[in-house]
């Protein structure tokens with residue numbers, strides 16, 4: 001008997017009995033669809049039977065996309081190479097469709113106050129993001145292979161990090177719609193050379209920085225390599241001269257798309273992101289909450305991205321002024337990695353992130369002068385506009401389990417002219433830049 005969803009169970013019909021009318025009609029319709037594209041019934045029927053078994057007689061999968069799974073299975077059975085080419089073509093189509101979707105989504109976002117990263121993601125409790133997507137199954141040389149179309153949240157579109165790997169089941173082939181990826185549920189990462197620049201969390205009142213008129217970080221002459229991780233397999237590059245990806249990495253990207261059968265497994269057993277468990281904890285040193293990993297982390301491990309609302313500097317400044325004296329902790333981050341290279345930016349144009357109301361665990365990362373154990377690396381994803389990028393945190397050295405993760409906000413503690421003071425630094429580093437606070441602490445200790 002046919003189930004409401006078209007599923008037919010052997011037990012319902014009896015093995016020797018003819019399939020019920022509804023399935024017979026569906027069977028014939030599938031054969032007709034194949035005949036329309038020049039496939040003989042003798043070829044199509046046995047493959048269809050196999051496919052039905054694979055899909056547990058769920059016709060929905062077989063009829064989807066005008067019998068795409070069936071056509072593919074036939075192609076694979078008759079000529080695996082041809083089947084791969086066909087799949088590669090579909091892959092490109094899928095990628096285009098997905099990119100369109102992503103663009104539409106971006107356009108529909110609130111232009112004045114957006115989340116940096118995943119839409120609607122809230123801090124602390126937010127689980128690691130899993131890309132949304134669809135799964136379809138097909139037979140490859142008689143083996144069931146699941147194909148996943150992932151639409152990944154933008155905050156997961158990141159950079160190459162040798163350990164960044166997916167938690168994808170072993171029979172899953174990933175068709176990536178975005179090229180540069182990191183974190184859970186993702187198969188492939190990109191190797192992008194980047195130099196650390198100095199994006200900073202702004203202490204309340206680093207209005208001087210916000211105006212970008214001066215500030216120590218602006219004077220630093222970094223060679224600012226950029227990772228431009230665009231959708232659809234475009235990566236890149238150095239700031240002044242966009243370069244191309246080349247060599248083994250490019251070859252493997254092409255191969256993943258064109259020869260998916262060579263890359264059936266993406267399950268990674270060593271990826272630290274798979275095991276990494278972040279913990280927000282109350283620091284003993286009056287810094288408020290902090291962040292740590294319960295696991296040992298290798299050097300260079302991706303930790304997380306800084307997520308917050310995207311504001312202009314004017315908006316951030318207004319918020320800061322309103323909060324002054326009330327907020328104990330503040331959560332802004334200037335997207336200033338490129339400031340100073342194009343003359344003076346207007347405050348209405350310069351961007352920053354504010355994790356006060358929306359954010360992720362990164363908002364709990366405390367500051368440590370100079371010898372912090374993580375660094376923020378700017379990553380451009382949606383747009384090559386250097387004023388808007390994501391900030392990805394990576395470990396600078398091996399981190400012991402439960403060691404606090406710290407990041408050098410780059411605060412100028414000597415900026416005493418500003419009406420709103422930075423916090424008193426309690427980082428404990430021997431390189432602490434908050435000299436005034438150290439002196440005060442020492443004289444208090446003497447008394």
Ligand SMILES: C[S@@+](CC[C@H](N)C(=O)[O-])C[C@H]1O[C@@H](n2cnc3c(N)ncnc32)[C@H](O)[C@@H]1O
Pocket residue numbers: 201286287288289290328329330331332362363364365366367368423424425426427428
């Ligand atoms: C991005 S938040 C970090 C999380 C914060 N500790 C909390 O409890 O939410 C930045 C704020 O943490 C505090 N903070 C961070 N690093 C500090 C440090 N080295 N010394 C003292 N306070 C610190 C300051 O109040 C600062 O405004």
